[in-house]
Amino acid sequence: MSSTFLGMPAAPPRSPYGTGNLRGDRKFPKAASGELRNEQLRRNLGKATRSIRAKRLAVTGELPDWERLRDAGSAIKTETMNRLPELLEQLERKVTEHGGTVHWARDGVEANEIVTRLVKETGSDEVIKVKSMATQEIGLNEHLDTQGVTAYETDLAELIVQLAHDKPSHILVPAIHRNRDEVRDIFRREIPGVDPDLDSVPAHLAAAARAYLREKFMTTPVAVSGANFGIAETGTLSVVESEGNGRMCLTMPRTLITVMGIEKVLPRYRDLEVFLQLLPRSSTGERMNPYTSMWTGVTPGDGPQEFHLVLLDNGRTAALADRIGREALNCIRCSACLNVCPVYERAGGHAYGSTYPGPIGAVLTPQLAGMHEAKGDPNSSLPYASSLCGACFDACPVKIDIPSLLVELRHQHTERSGVTAEKLAMRTAAAVMKRPKLFTAAQKAAGAGRVLAGRDGTFSHLPPPFDSWSDSRDTPAPPKQTFRSWLASAEGAATLRAAAEEGVPAPGPTGAAGPHDPEEQR
Amino acid sequence: MRIGLFATCLGDTLFPEAVKSTAVLLARLGHDVVFPPEQTCCGQMHVNTGYQREPVPLVRGFAEQFGDPSIEAVVMPSGSCAGSVRHQHEIVAERYGDAALRSGVAAVKAKTYELSEFLVDVLDVTRVGAYFPHRVTYHPTCHSLRMLRVGDKPLRLLRAVEGIDLVELPEADACCGFGGTFAVKNGETSSAMLQDKMRHVTGTGADVCTAGDASCLMHIGGGLSRIKAGTRTLHLAQILASTRTAPYALTEAAR
Numbered sequence A: 001m002s003s004t005f006l007g008m009p010a011a012p013p014r015s016p017y018g019t020g021n022l023r024g025d026r027k028f029p030k031a032a033s034g035e036l037r038n039e040q041l042r043r044n045l046g047k048a049t050r051s052i053r054a055k056r057l058a059v060t061g062e063l064p065d066w067e068r069l070r071d072a073g074s075a076i077k078t079e080t081m082n083r084l085p086e087l088l089e090q091l092e093r094k095v096t097e098h099g100g101t102v103h104w105a106r107d108g109v110e111a112n113e114i115v116t117r118l119v120k121e122t123g124s125d126e127v128i129k130v131k132s133m134a135t136q137e138i139g140l141n142e143h144l145d146t147q148g149v150t151a152y153e154t155d156l157a158e159l160i161v162q163l164a165h166d167k168p169s170h171i172l173v174p175a176i177h178r179n180r181d182e183v184r185d186i187f188r189r190e191i192p193g194v195d196p197d198l199d200s201v202p203a204h205l206a207a208a209a210r211a212y213l214r215e216k217f218m219t220t221p222v223a224v225s226g227a228n229f230g231i232a233e234t235g236t237l238s239v240v241e242s243e244g245n246g247r248m249c250l251t252m253p254r255t256l257i258t259v260m261g262i263e264k265v266l267p268r269y270r271d272l273e274v275f276l277q278l279l280p281r282s283s284t285g286e287r288m289n290p291y292t293s294m295w296t297g298v299t300p301g302d303g304p305q306e307f308h309l310v311l312l313d314n315g316r317t318a319a320l321a322d323r324i325g326r327e328a329l330n331c332i333r334c335s336a337c338l339n340v341c342p343v344y345e346r347a348g349g350h351a352y353g354s355t356y357p358g359p360i361g362a363v364l365t366p367q368l369a370g371m372h373e374a375k376g377d378p379n380s381s382l383p384y385a386s387s388l389c390g391a392c393f394d395a396c397p398v399k400i401d402i403p404s405l406l407v408e409l410r411h412q413h414t415e416r417s418g419v420t421a422e423k424l425a426m427r428t429a430a431a432v433m434k435r436p437k438l439f440t441a442a443q444k445a446a447g448a449g450r451v452l453a454g455r456d457g458t459f460s461h462l463p464p465p466f467d468s469w470s471d472s473r474d475t476p477a478p479p480k481q482t483f484r485s486w487l488a489s490a491e492g493a494a495t496l497r498a499a500a501e502e503g504v505p506a507p508g509p510t511g512a513a514g515p516h517d518p519e520e521q522r
Numbered sequence B: 001m002r003i004g005l006f007a008t009c010l011g012d013t014l015f016p017e018a019v020k021s022t023a024v025l026l027a028r029l030g031h032d033v034v035f036p037p038e039q040t041c042c043g044q045m046h047v048n049t050g051y052q053r054e055p056v057p058l059v060r061g062f063a064e065q066f067g068d069p070s071i072e073a074v075v076m077p078s079g080s081c082a083g084s085v086r087h088q089h090e091i092v093a094e095r096y097g098d099a100a101l102r103s104g105v106a107a108v109k110a111k112t113y114e115l116s117e118f119l120v121d122v123l124d125v126t127r128v129g130a131y132f133p134h135r136v137t138y139h140p141t142c143h144s145l146r147m148l149r150v151g152d153k154p155l156r157l158l159r160a161v162e163g164i165d166l167v168e169l170p171e172a173d174a175c176c177g178f179g180g181t182f183a184v185k186n187g188e189t190s191s192a193m194l195q196d197k198m199r200h201v202t203g204t205g206a207d208v209c210t211a212g213d214a215s216c217l218m219h220i221g222g223g224l225s226r227i228k229a230g231t232r233t234l235h236l237a238q239i240l241a242s243t244r245t246a247p248y249a250l251t252e253a254a255r
Ligand code: SF4
Pocket: A282, A330, A331, A332, A333, A334, A335, A336, A337, A338, A360, A392, A395, A396, A397, A398, A399, A400
């Protein structure tokens, strides 16, 4: 008899996680704690998210087919994820046919190397940049800096963040945590040759930035951009923006390098019809964004004469492998979910530690970069950074069920984190509650605990881990009698009998009869 | 109608008055209220905290207790527990249950209602003979609002209450910050959310802040008690069960 040792059953091979700015250095509750104490931050955020929420509701409410647009967006994105490999190859073919060059980057490290090499090949040591989440995610600016190349952000808010040596805290409004006085101070300090008496009137601040940026647009031969959409059918890339700085970067330099996450591909040109309605209305609350740029490869004598498309995986294939979690890849980065999120509004974007904050960040970041439970990874706290209130799901233009994804990621987390004190407590709770006799006994024990309560019948201090609860909330002591013991008592039975006999009480002299309020329009 | 009453573990243990009121209300409306005696907990806290294996027996217990076909509807004074039964039990059953559990869960899910939905959608009644001469503001809890989509049903019930002075809560649809274990795991963020909710509640000058979920009310009420606010919390069922002959006395403890 012979046998072959096949080795231990191993987990199936999986795609590697992403690298770059996808992990904070502290868990969410700790990071949020600091931010929550920043009164200025909370005021700035509250004000900004409230106004953008109102704008969004106005322009989404006016469209009679908004819900059907959302369904269409969701369907197209789901189709895209199901056909991702073939669509990407089609995109590559089309871009190449039109004179562009396509590069494939497995992770942030590879993408950074590719971009750096391409920039160096042009002989320039400066690049201008269009606001881009993908390059933020891989830390491109920092990498270029170590290679002797200076990157200039040209989006106003990104510029503020860059000049302040700060980090973006919002997908769309990276400097949402700053107010105009802070911006004025940053400009006075950081922009060479700026008027030392610059005030904080928004138009003056914009003018100062414009004067600074114009010169960069005119003199820099290379631009780096991201992409909102890449059309497989035609090889067309698209960037939507508000300020026109993107249009400058996409048209003026000789060389254009676009870094695009692979999930940004769309099957057909006509799909833009859906997304160019969904995106501006959801993100800035505008019917149409001021600038939509589209380009297909290279056009001789018009615009950049050299075009490179870097397709970035960086953990996206790993996310795609998750049957449930992959829905997060449908995100079009509109930031509506951030603006409606009560947790984001209080804690701010930095608390998430990732390029992607807010509800979408809480589900996307752990999937792109992993949550390594054993190492106390901050990413494993992100799925818990939500009260599951569901506002994000309602706001999402492509109907990503973020609350369900959060619950799913929490489950994956508990499945992989071994036996913890919390898991033991959960097991005990379930063991008690699955046996009605034990449950009743536990209720009695809890009822006996009322003697420990204060004179007002409440507990004002609880032991850890419940102390963070009792810091600002009283807890009622359990009443003498549970519902079930009342129901089993003579009093309970008599009360219900009496209620049945009494029926619906007749209205008083001012009230009306009938099953409905007469004033109610039915 | 033969109605199976689910008390919820929290209602049964900590807020029995809300459950009593639910039972009384349904009895007054002429229905036969039954209480399957072995019921305990729907397992929502487990699932929402990431545990799906552990609550399998709870999900099974719920399906067994209320599976009796003579029970025509399962009613509970909680939007979040109804949400759990309707949206989460099948996730647990699909993943860790057997065929029997899956079919049991599907059968019970189809007849499960939160109280206000049951009154307005199934019984087609908004005027339940209630009398409550106090100033009241209503907080729509997140799971009622966005998971069950109860919409304005609770408000329609409240508007039909005799003597009530119903005042609108500003930014009503904002979460109070409870979120189950969220309030413990992210206590500070939760508190920050609670502060804003309390500011809006006390700003209405209401005597009572009501809602369809004892858990959120425990959170809001716990905060209001701590700051010694003049507003107390009271479950929707308790307002609807209050009548001219048996009015709710606001001087007693909030529960
Ligand atoms: S998850 Fe939805 S709402 Fe959030 S940024 Fe992405 S597309 Fe927008």
